[in-house]
Amino acid sequence: MKVTKRVGVCSTFGGLFDSFENDMCDKGCRHLYTIEHQFKSLRQMKCSLKSNKIALHMDFTENYSCKLSSEIQSYHFGASRNQVTIHNVVAYTSLGIFSFSTLSDCLRHDPCAIWCYLQPILEHVLEINPLIDTIHVISDSPATQYRCKTNFFLFCTRLYVISRGKLKAASWNYMEAGHGKGAPDGIGAVLKRTADRLVSNGHDMSSASVVFSALNAAQLGIKLFL
Numbered sequence: 001m002k003v004t005k006r007v008g009v010c011s012t013f014g015g016l017f018d019s020f021e022n023d024m025c026d027k028g029c030r031h032l033y034t035i036e037h038q039f040k041s042l043r044q045m046k047c048s049l050k051s052n053k054i055a056l057h058m059d060f061t062e063n064y065s066c067k068l069s070s071e072i073q074s075y076h077f078g079a080s081r082n083q084v085t086i087h088n089v090v091a092y093t094s095l096g097i098f099s100f101s102t103l104s105d106c107l108r109h110d111p112c113a114i115w116c117y118l119q120p121i122l123e124h125v126l127e128i129n130p131l132i133d134t135i136h137v138i139s140d141s142p143a144t145q146y147r148c149k150t151n152f153f154l155f156c157t158r159l160y161v162i163s164r165g166k167l168k169a170a171s172w173n174y175m176e177a178g179h180g181k182g183a184p185d186g187i188g189a190v191l192k193r194t195a196d197r198l199v200s201n202g203h204d205m206s207s208a209s210v211v212f213s214a215l216n217a218a219q220l221g222i223k224l225f226l
Contacts, residue, residue, distance in 0.1 A: 035176040042173070045136060046092045052131045054093050057138040058118070060109055060145070061086040061188025066206050067199045083107055084208045086191060087117040088184035091125055099187050099222045100124070103215075105208040110144065111151035115158050120225040122162050133168040135159065141174035187222055194218050 011019075046055055063083040068075065075081065084103055091098040102117040126132055137155075141147040159170055175182075195205050198214050205211050212226045 031176060031178065035179055038173075038176055038179070042138060049092060049094050051094045051129070053134040053136070054091055054125060054129070054132050055136040055138060056089050056091055056121075056125075057183055058087065058089045059140060059182060059184035059188075061088055061185065061192065063107065064192050064195060064205075064211065066211070067196070068204045068206065069199055069202045082207055084211050085109070085113075085117075086188050087114070088187040089118070089121050090183040090187065091121075093129065095129070098125075100225070101187055101191060101222055102225045103208045103212045104226070111146075111148060111154055114145060114151065115154050117225075119158070119162055121223075122159075124223065124225075126163055126166070130166075133166060135167060135170045137170070137172045139172070139174060140179065141177065146172070147174060190220055190222065191215055194220060 042055075049055060063085055066082040066084060082105070084105065085107055087102045087104075089100040089102075091100065100121045102121065104113075104117065106113060106116075122135075139146045145151070155170070155172060159167055194215060195211055198218070199205055203214055205214065209226060212224055215222075216224055
């Protein structure tokens with residue numbers, strides 16, 4: 001059993017200052033250099049995309065907790081509240097930028113679920129532009145989601161199946177830890193705030209299919225998949 005507890009450390013002001021300075025010079029400067037280099041490289045990649053290339057920036061949004069316009073006390077404070085998984089993708093192409101999101105009642109965030117959420121988006125993108133033969137994926141690097149051997153295997157196999165062998169090259173780019181918010185987080189914020197506004201106007205959000213229908217009717221300019 002793992003227990004986290006608070007432990008006090010006594011030191012002088014000079015010792016605290018030296019420790020802070022060492023951490024900043026070692027870990028802090030390396031982190032700032034890496035994230036700045038990543039942002040610069042990704043910006044160059046996005047700005048130089050040709051008609052046959054696409055960059056997909058993806059991330060999960062914190063699960064949306066379903067709400068009702070009028071809730072009894074046991075539902076409001078109980079554990080029976082349903083949740084909706086929201087997986088967002090921003091597609092950068094030579095023709096413009098497009099926003100996608102997949103909603104699901106399934107609460108899994110593992111690689112198998114990720115590729116279920118990605119499949120309709122990839123099929124839609126390849127249908128819109130059949131010239132695409134190169135895909136660059138951008139994501140953060142949690143070991144339970146994107147950065148693991150299962151995802152590497154699916155990345156090497158599912159892309160070939162979904163594209164029916166049309167893709168010639170693909171890359172997966174991991175962001176530095178603590179990179180801050182990105183474009184996919186903006187999609188999640190729009191969807192969740194819109195859903196909350198609809199609830200306050202009398203609409204019940206009880207499941208992923210209900211949320212999907214309500215957000216589609218709101219016409220947010222985000223292509224949704226269920």
